[in-house]
Amino acid sequence: MKSFYHLKSLQKLPWGMGWMLPMAIFAAIATPTQLQPATAQNAAxxxxxxIRSDVQEYDAKTQVVTARGNVQLSYxxxxxxxxxxxxxxxxxxxxxxxxxxxxILQxxxxxxxGERVTYLIDEGRFVALPRSNRQVESIYIVNDSSTNTSITSPAPKTPNLKNR
Incomplete structure (x- = not known):
């Protein structure tokens, strides 16, 4: 199991610098903010x-955070x-x-x-894979403006037979 940070690599850095990366990652993971549209163009x-979970580890070399067990993610x-x-x-x-x-809920x-979902942050795109012999399920809320207006067709005209 990889440690949260590598002590030897921290010792080689100038005083205080060794703690900056782990603290920056922690700050990036743990601070709430206001909601904004979920598109890559609007991302600040x-x-x-x-990320909340039972266990987390950080690999300083690859800069990958891994969370396991009851994972809850908020972005x-x-x-x-x-x-x-x-x-x-x-x-x-x-x-x-x-x-x-x-x-995932937006x-x-x-x-x-799904069983595995990759979120490409810069593209604002999800790629989902199902379990074996299953399917991915997506639910999209569609704003259907026609639900507020009734679409009616004029009744067909019947010929007036009295005047014939």
Whole structure:
């Protein structure tokens, strides 16, 4: 099992610098913010991503955070909440891989269920895979403006037979 940080690599850095990366990752994972639309174009830099789980580890070399057991992910700037058995945040590649009974909910009601879902942060795109012999399920809330107006067709005209 990899440690949260490597003590030897921390000792080589100037005083205080060795703690900056782990603390920066912690701050990026643990701070809430306001909700904004879930699109890559609207994403502001340095928005927090919160991951809660039974166990977490950070690999300083690869800059990957791995969370296992009862994972709860909150990414308010993208209006995303998710649950899974495991989550991995690849900070260099800017992607999140959720696995094990994944459920993702976006504000507004859109959701996706699958066994493994990859979220490509810069693209604002999900790639979902199902369990073996199963399917991925997505629910999209469609704003249907025609539900407020009734569509009526004029009744067909019948010929007036009295005047013939």
């Amino acid at each position: 830099p340095n928005r927090p991503l919160t 308010p700037s993208r209006q995303i909440q998710a649950t899974a058995a495991q989550a991995q945040y690849f900070s260099k590649e800017r992607r999140i891989i959720l696995s094990g009974d994944v459920y 504000q507004g009601g859109n959701s996706i269920r």
